[in-house]
Amino acid sequence: EVQLVQSESEVRKPGESLTISCKSSGYTFANYWIGWVRQMPGEGLEWMGLVHPSDSETTYSPSFRGLVTFSTDKSTNTAFLHWNSLRASDSAIYYCARPYSSGWSDPFDIWGRGTLVTVSS
Amino acid sequence: IQLTQSPSSLSASLGDRVTITCRASQDIRIYLAWYQQKPGKAPKLLISGASRLESGVPSRFSGSGSGTDFTLTISSLQPEDFATYYCQQLNTYPPFTFGPGTKVDIK
DSSP states (O other): OOEEEEOOOEEEOTTOOEEEEEEEESSOGGGSOEEEEEEOTTOOEEEEEEEOTTTOOEEEOTTTBTTBEEEEETTTTEEEEEESSOOGGGOEEEEEEEESSSOTTSOEEEEOOOEEEEEOO | OOEEEEOSEEEEOTTOOEEEEEEESSOOTTOEEEEEEOTTSOOEEEEETTTEEOTTOOTTEEEEEETTEEEEEESSOOGGGOEEEEEEEOSSOSSOOBOOOEEEEEO
16 A cells, blocks of 8 residues: 655744654555645645655755755665754645556645644744 | 636635636647645645546546636545645646646644
């Protein structure tokens, strides 16, 4: 079974750093892009960008470029989303997701359950 | 590319035919997907390529359109269909924009 298992909820203070994870199983990790999607409380879905595990190629939405960093670890089939300095406005659920084929412009058919990030002083 | 959805919410009864519209600010050909999201759950892909039903999705769901105007239709609303529906364009990036969503609830 193809699965993306995300790390548990996190609570941090503004200015702190954070990395959340998304571990894949059931398919060849290096062959598919991994995407990240933000959902702020009570709001809609925001496409953050993509990372390809084979060469760490990334593409970021202009709204998130410079604010977050995507990375992967092929040895553990895991993708990561990292913040150097969190803001209260980063409080949201973050989903990782995989496109239904190896193309970067395909819709996401496999989703993790989401990681809730709460940033509060 | 901006996506708008109408209506933003609707109330419907079981068995009703429901139509949701998604409009793109530019021509996106047929590169549009539809997702369903229930509270506390991850989105679920329903339709890709504007009209291709994903495996396992009930046939009461259908999609149509091309260019800038698209529709998602539920032919006979079932209890499990009460959810929020999002369109997403995959023609021009970044970003592959999502629409603002349409919430379908019980009348």
